[in-house]
Amino acid sequence: MAATQRLELRQRQSLVMTPQLQQAIKLLQLSNLELAAEVDRELEQNPLLDRDEGANDTLLDSPSMDQQAEAVDPTSEREVADPDTVQRSTAENLPSSADEPLDTDYENVYTGGAAFEGPGSEPAFSTRGAAPSGDDEFSLEQRLSGTLTLRQHLSEQLQIEIADPTDRAIGACLIDQLDDNGYVTGDLVELAGQLGCPFERLEAVLHLLQGFEPTGIFARSLAECLALQLKERDRYDPAMQALVENLELLAKGDHARLRKLCGIDQEDLAEMIAEIKALDPRPALSFEGEVAQPVIPDVLMRPDRQGGWIVELNAETVPRVLVNSDYYAQITSAVRSKKEREYLNERLQSANWLVKALHQRATTILKVATELVRQQDAFFRKGVEHMKPLTLRDIATEIEMHESTVSRVTSNKYIATPRGTFELKYFFTASIAGANGTAHSAEAVRHRIRLLIDAESSKDILSDDTIVELLRKDGVDIARRTVAKYREAMRIPSSVQRRREKAGLVNQT
Structure with missing residues (x-):
């Protein structure tokens, strides 16, 4: 068979990870401390980027107290603990990609907030940017610098x-x-x-x-x-x-x-x-060797006057950067060679993409946190026993994002709530089957196990089998080995060890 040459036209699809997309993904999964370090590196390398030190800038036009949110539709099919107290977070009431600050004007500064605003007159659930706080002249780090190690x-x-x-x-x-x-x-x-x-x-x-x-x-x-x-x-x-x-x-x-x-x-x-x-x-x-870094929440949550929740970004964790268009215009006129012009354009594009990536990161974090609060409304109102089983897929489906994006957003990100400060991943718990097709959060079941053991007397120590029976009476279908695994994870001794310990305490008294 003779070899011949011919031309063929084929079509195919492929996913190309551009440097800009890689940067956006990288920033998304960074903690607030890592993000600050990354932005500092960009500020050192890019002469067109400046840090905004203005104290009077607003955070993406935060709405007034009377226009913070839109009440959710009571006829919504989504199952929530109290559907009248939360707002549905969808692509319709979030800033679109077209609204992202990409122009190079000096006034267009990314300050790290996002506003969910709707036409409702009775705001019940809102998300807005937090006001920046002033720097303390005598910071904790300065006072600790002289600590004896x-x-x-x-x-x-x-x-x-x-x-x-x-x-x-x-x-x-x-x-x-x-x-x-x-x-x-x-x-x-x-x-x-x-x-x-x-x-x-x-x-x-x-x-x-x-x-x-x-x-x-x-x-x-x-x-x-x-x-x-x-x-x-x-x-x-x-x-x-x-x-x-x-x-x-x-x-x-x-x-x-x-x-x-x-x-x-x-x-x-x-x-x-x-x-x-x-x-x-x-x-x-x-003696303290290194100064322990406190957990700084990325998201702040507090009750609303109307009975709902207000969720907002913590401005202290969001870098404030801008593109210096005046400096760009000044040095553009002095550029002579093609190589210098290419470098300047590349720095401008990089600066714009950083601003856009920071905006996307903040919007995504706020979007995910809002949905998490809505899903776990019963936990914030009634306690850990009412935590709802939740997966990454559940959140991803509701906010129309990929599971991997939700996973990156919830890693090393914290939310300050009336019940304490939690990592966002804390709210994702496995589902344990219950009676009548209901499901229970693994965290809620662990809490029930601890309450049962804390309430036991020295004469009536609960074995793992007994705990299984008590939980099944409450509608929780759980295996004995699961109870033992949860008990060991909470560092609770076995029934034999607890019996000895409590018998010893009784003898001491």
């Missing part, structure tokens, strides 16, 4: 208590071996070999360091940590030593065996246990 505290004691330079060097290495709780980690024999000193000398330095403050530091185990604190209080007698050396029996609640090992009665054992509980098992935690 554990390493500094121990190093100061090392310089005072140990004069020999070699022992000081060994002590400095041992300080490096401390974990977050203040325990010495690693193989000390291997460390002595690395330092080229006898193990006995390293151990002697370790004993000196164990006398440093805070008491219990440089212990190699929990038992040694407690023993150091008891010795400092002059309470480490033979009976207490036997108790500390058998902490596993104390954890199991085996008081009978402990009384036998320590040679004491129940009253003495109760007093010794109380002393153990008063000690600090993690002495290093009294």
